[in-house]
Amino acid sequence: MTDQIQRFLFDDTNVRGELVTLERAYGEVLERHDYPPAVNHLLGELLAAVALLTDTVKLDGTLSIEVRGQGALALLMAESNPGGELRAIARLAEDAAIPGADTSFRDLVGEGKIMITLDPTDGHRYQGIVALEHDSLAGCLAAYFAQSEQLPTRLWLAADGRRAGGLLLQRLPDESRHQDVDAWDRTVHLADTVKDEELLGLEPLEVLRRLYHEETVRVFDPKALRFGCTCSRERIASALMTLGEQELREVLVEQGGIDTQCHFCHTRYHFTVAEVEAMLDDPEGAPPTLH
Template sequence: MADHETTATVDWQSLPQSDELFRFSFEDGRVRGVSLRLENAWQSAIENSDYPPEVASLLGQAVAGAVLMVASLKFEGRLVLQFAGHGPISLLVVQVRSDRRFRCMAKWDGERLAEAGTSLTDLMGRGQLVLTIEPDEGQRYQSLVPITGERLEHAIEGYFQQSEQLPTRLVLAGDSTAIAGMLVQQMPETGGIVPASGPAALEFEHVGKLVDTLVGEKGRAEMLDVSAPELLHRLFHQESLRIHDVARVQFNCGCSREAVGAMLASLGRVELEESLENDETPGSLEVRCDFCGSLYRFDRVDVEQLLSDDSVEPPGSTRH
């Protein structure tokens, strides 16, 4: 789309109001950012999963953070963001492709969760953020960052500071209805240097203070309640802001009965026969997708067909 500047002539209501991300910059591009708010896409991602409110909130923040990272890193391929800890919430996984299709999952202990506090360390305990970038062409990259701070965005900011050496400000919000996020960064100058002082550093400090107004219960509630364009307008209506791109974000798990069947067929007859006898419903197998909650059932006839069907592709042919 064409660039839009924040002037009185801009019709902010004409911009998409949900499930889109907005890339923007200030002045001559020394500070850039990405903002998003997802509603329909987020509800589609969790509609078959019975996540407690604390889990939905933290997983939603992880999704928003991962999509913002994909938009800021600009590569072709897949990004996997994984938070693994020893707390009541032991695992958060988000997979996002460069075309902004995502899927996500979480694991938690309900009894421990009921007794936990609200900070990131209360919910996840000691652990680490594992960021994996899998480009369509080129070498796979992985970075490990300790889970620190009171909120999930602090760990992601730590990645940018440690691995990208880019001053970054990030605010994330989420509940079972919507998720939102805003990321701003000071961009490197000639030679890849990010100056610690001067006009660019001062501009980033100024923009960062405006973003800081979203920190806290009231600010995060505002992020969830208003559209991304409205939030940008409220925060930066006095700044020389330019919107460079508006892009759709979609939930897409990618699982299918065929893919699950291929996985089962790879187990072999002996293991499948044992599973048919030992499953919760004898005579049938049930496989639930960890990412979208879809349930796939296979009875004895289905299993026999899988084992005799030469058309079943090997499990290496699918991502699920």
């Protein structure tokens, strides 16, 4: 599998980890958009991060990471679900100069915040927000975990416009398993030696062998990942209803219908005047089907 996530843990410690490799899903995201290379690079890192975090929190629902900045890059967002489906988008600020290929994370986003949203299938939606106070996406996400989850967590992320990869380590609070008091510091120190080309070019098991050949590592079956969009006619109709009756009617008068598309996958949706009128007459009813 070119797109997968590999879970592992270190025996007799309270340290666990994950490795992710992405190629096809990353490529499908980039094929649907025309972003500068620096944005493509950061988008790959974000895709790797959202896959790692979704498996870490074991959420039965969707997890999204949204970076909002005041620099050339106004928005960066990626979303994942337990089925292994990933999608992502980016948006440059209006009138922003096209960033160079080597533009850093800090120069791309400037000041801003990062929001992580957990939207379970059953239960309440939760959102955590931290300021962008670090010079890398991985550093900002580690700060989120320190503030919101109170679990020591480190990430190493890499992307090159064709492939993306990442490594996550987390120290669990279960002290009953903590027989090796130096395990966290030692495993993080070794992870700090990982190279981008290793995360991008090697199989996960080979990365683990190179980093932790002197550790007792237990690995689990890998999980496949893929590009997938959760848009639907029903969801688009619900989004249109948030515009309000007056604005919808103005659009109908101007255009004789409503044409829109999903920002993630570019699937187009058309709603006729009669369909929109039916939605306005019965906001709680099911959206009209396409004939």
